[in-house]
Structures are given as structure tokens and as C-alpha cells.
Amino acid sequence: MSLQKFIVRSLLKLPDSILVKMSGGKPLAIDGRILDARAQLLAVQGARQPSITTLDPVTARSATSAGLALLDDAPRASVEVREMKVPGPAGPLDARLYRPSGNTAPLPGLVFFHFGGCVIGDLDTCHVFCSMISEIANCAVLNVAYRLAPEHRFPAPVDDAVAAYRWAAANADELGMIAGRIGVGGDSAGGNLSAVVAQEARRKGFEPPALQLLIYPVTDWAAKGGSMESCGNVYPLTAEIMNWFAGHYLNGPADYADLRVSPMKEADLSGLAPAIVVTAGFDPLRDQGAQYAERLKAAGVSVSYRCEDSLPHAFTAMTGAIPAAKAACEKIARDVGSLLRGAV
Structure with a gap:
């Protein structure tokens, strides 16, 4: 562990009362919620x-990765990880396959896409979270x-997401996944891509995912x-x-009007x-995620929705620093396992 990471983790172990005093003297409350x-x-x-808005995208990617590395937990040791390539419409895409160690039987599967506004982020962005899902949900x-x-630019990320899901669905045996029990999921921009994949399956007639996991998704760019204003300045x-x-x-x-956006x-x-569908209380995207969940319900889609009221955007990458974020992610993983195994 680096010295900087040690200092950050040690500081965040202080009692809540001291942390609040160090953060302005009173809890941050927005829309009736109190931030962790x-x-x-x-x-x-x-x-x-x-702000990353002052940086070029390449610099912003490295700066964000360095910052998140201070906050994320260690990947689950009981999960095996294999680096691989997935065919994409413009060439191979880097990918990682996570499976519970020692489990060689076919498992339910989840194709996952990271957050980052389709501008930043990489496999490491959701590496820990993917390992958590694999272990807790007992899935690939x-x-x-x-x-x-x-x-x-658009539509390249969408085309890649659709191609990756369709390839996984067609190559379940190679991935050790159970055909027909493969979901799609992601957080923020990854949630956006996952929602689009689910819609494109119906529009284009390819095999639909067994699940769409949408964590603080962008549903309307x-x-x-609403929360775009009230939470518009929250880290x-x-x-x-x-x-x-x-x-x-x-x-x-x-x-902005394209259904794939x-x-x-x-x-x-x-x-x-x-x-x-899981949203965060202190997130500009909170309301659009909640509204999309309500619209899915109204259309007759089975939906499990909750808002993690005390957490900010990107909490899936804060599991090593914020206990509430870790608990929220573990709950998401349990829900994924239940749904993919047909228990919901």
C-alpha cells in the first residue's frame, strides 16, 4: 500500500463527528438526504x-485512475481472473473474465461496462466490483x-457494447456461462450502454439479456x-x-434525441x-435513474429499484474507503445472483 493510500484510509477511519468537523462543521444535506x-x-x-474539465481526456483518464486507486478495495481473492479479447466491430476489445475459483461448471453470466462518461475509465475502473459480483452472485x-x-465518438461505445453482449450470448460455452442466463450491466455510462443493449435486443431481434443491471445510469443526456441542479456540484x-x-x-x-444515446x-x-436499478442520493443522475425505473415498471417490466441515499456517484469504486459503499455493492451483487438464478 502506498503512503498516500495509507494516509487516506487512516483518515477515513476517524469517527463521523470528526470527519464532519473537518468537512465544514455540519453534515451535507440535499433533498432531505444526508451525505455519508x-x-x-x-x-x-x-x-x-x-476539475477534469480543465484537462485533456488522456490526462483526465490517468488522473481519475490514480484518484480511484486510493479509494477502491482489493479484488476478491476467491475469484479467478483471465485477461482476454472480445471481437468488436472495429477490432478486438480488451476484456477480463471473472469466475469463482475452482468452479468449472457453467454459471449464469453478466457482461459489464464501466463508468466514465464514455470518455474515461478502463477495465481497472470496475475491476474490484466485478470480482465482488462474481464471488457473491456466484456467476461469471x-x-x-x-x-x-x-x-x-458515438456510436462507437454503443456498437462495442452491443457486439460484446451478442458475442458473449453466442459463445456462452467458451465463457463457462449458461446460455439464456446472461445479463448485461454497468454503472453510469456503463448503465447507459446496458439499457441501450436491452432496447437494441428488442429492436433488432437478437437474444435479450436475462437482466439489465443499471447503476446510477445515464438515461437522458x-x-x-431536479437532481441535475440540486446535486450538480457534488463530488x-x-x-x-x-x-x-x-x-x-x-x-x-x-x-441527444437518439434512442441509443x-x-x-x-x-x-x-x-x-x-x-x-440502483441510484445514489448525492448524484446529478439520481432522478433520471429513478424515472427510468418508474417507466419500466409502468411498461410491465419487472424492476427492483432503490436509492442509496447517503452515497455519491461512483460509489462502486469506493468500496475500500466507505463502508456504506461496500455494503451497497455487496447488496447489488446478491440481487444479481438472485435474479440470474431465477429466485426473483
């Missing part, structure tokens, strides 16, 4: 650093690194008001950063895969 004391300290410290997880903008995702992501990812104003704009959500 550890997340509040991180938010205060994060606000003192230059395929973590796929899709192409990033601005080098590869043009969303305004680590701000409204300004969302605009920065959009400026790099999208080709122009017309893209904003799945919320699909008028008919009936017949889609069962969904687990």
Missing part, C-alpha cells in the same frame, strides 16, 4: 482539486473495455432540473463534468429484460 461523512470529506477535498462476469471518446460528478463528457462523446445536438426517449419500454 466519509463521502463528505472526499467531496470537500475533491472540490479543492482541478465479463468486464469489457469499449472504445472511448473523443477518439471514438439532455436532462435538466465526484458535477453537471459541468456531464457537459464535458457530452462535448467529447456526442457529435452534435441531434445526438438517451434510452429514456424510447416511447415503448414493454418487453424489456428484468431490471435492477
Whole structure:
């Protein structure tokens, strides 16, 4: 463990009362919710650093990776990880396959896409979380690194996500997955891509996922008001950063209306895969995730929804620093296991 990481972890073990005093003297409350004391300290410290909007995308990727490395837990030791390539529409995509150690039987599967606004992030971004899902849900997880903008703008990440899921569904035996029990999931931009894959399966007639796991998903890139305003300045995702992501990812104003960009704009959500939708209380994306869950329910889709009220965006990468984030991620993993095994 690096000295910087040791200092950060030690600091975050202080009592909540001390952490709050170090973070302005009173708990941060927005929309009737109170931010976790550890997340509040991180938010205060994060606000003192230059925003990634002041960086070029390549520098922003390395800076974000370094910051998240201070907060994430260690991957689960009981999970085997295999580096591999997945065929993509423009060439092979880097991927990792996670399986519980010693389990050679076919397992339910999940194809997972990381967060990062389709601009930042990589396989390491969700490495720990994917290992948690594999261990707790007792399933195989395929973590796929899709192409990033601005080098590869829309629709490249969508095309990669669709191709990766379709390849996994067609090659279940090779992955040790059970055909027909393969879900798709992701957080933030990864949640957006997962929702789009579920919709594209119905539109294009390929095998639908058994599950769509949507963690604080982007469902409407043009969303305004509500939590986009009330939580618009909360670390680590701000409204300004969302605009920065959009400026790099999208080709122009017309893209906001594309169903493969904003799945919320699909008028008919009936017949889609069962969904687990989890939002964060202190997140600009909170309301659009909740609204998408409600629209899925209204369309007759089986939906499990909850908001982790005390947590910020990107909590899936904070499991080593915030106990509430770790507990939330473990609960998500249990829900995935239950649904993929047909217990829900």
C-alpha cells in the first residue's frame, strides 16, 4: 500500500463527528438526504482539486485512475481472473473474465461496462466490483473495455457494447456461462450502454439479456432540473463534468434525441429484460435513474429499484474507503445472483 493510500484510509477511519468537523462543521444535506461523512470529506477535498474539465481526456483518464486507486478495495481473492479479447466491430476489445475459483461448471453470466462518461475509465475502473459480483452472485462476469471518446465518438461505445453482449450470448460455452442466463450491466455510462443493449435486443431481434443491471445510469443526456441542479456540484460528478463528457462523446445536438444515446426517449419500454436499478442520493443522475425505473415498471417490466441515499456517484469504486459503499455493492451483487438464478 502506498503512503498516500495509507494516509487516506487512516483518515477515513476517524469517527463521523470528526470527519464532519473537518468537512465544514455540519453534515451535507440535499433533498432531505444526508451525505455519508466519509463521502463528505472526499467531496470537500475533491472540490479543492482541478476539475477534469480543465484537462485533456488522456490526462483526465490517468488522473481519475490514480484518484480511484486510493479509494477502491482489493479484488476478491476467491475469484479467478483471465485477461482476454472480445471481437468488436472495429477490432478486438480488451476484456477480463471473472469466475469463482475452482468452479468449472457453467454459471449464469453478466457482461459489464464501466463508468466514465464514455470518455474515461478502463477495465481497472470496475475491476474490484466485478470480482465482488462474481464471488457473491456466484456467476461469471465479463468486464469489457469499449472504445472511448473523443477518439471514438458515438456510436462507437454503443456498437462495442452491443457486439460484446451478442458475442458473449453466442459463445456462452467458451465463457463457462449458461446460455439464456446472461445479463448485461454497468454503472453510469456503463448503465447507459446496458439499457441501450436491452432496447437494441428488442429492436433488432437478437437474444435479450436475462437482466439489465443499471447503476446510477445515464438515461437522458439532455436532462435538466431536479437532481441535475440540486446535486450538480457534488463530488465526484458535477453537471459541468456531464457537459464535458457530452462535448467529447456526442457529435452534435441531434445526438441527444437518439434512442441509443438517451434510452429514456424510447416511447415503448414493454418487453424489456428484468431490471435492477440502483441510484445514489448525492448524484446529478439520481432522478433520471429513478424515472427510468418508474417507466419500466409502468411498461410491465419487472424492476427492483432503490436509492442509496447517503452515497455519491461512483460509489462502486469506493468500496475500500466507505463502508456504506461496500455494503451497497455487496447488496447489488446478491440481487444479481438472485435474479440470474431465477429466485426473483
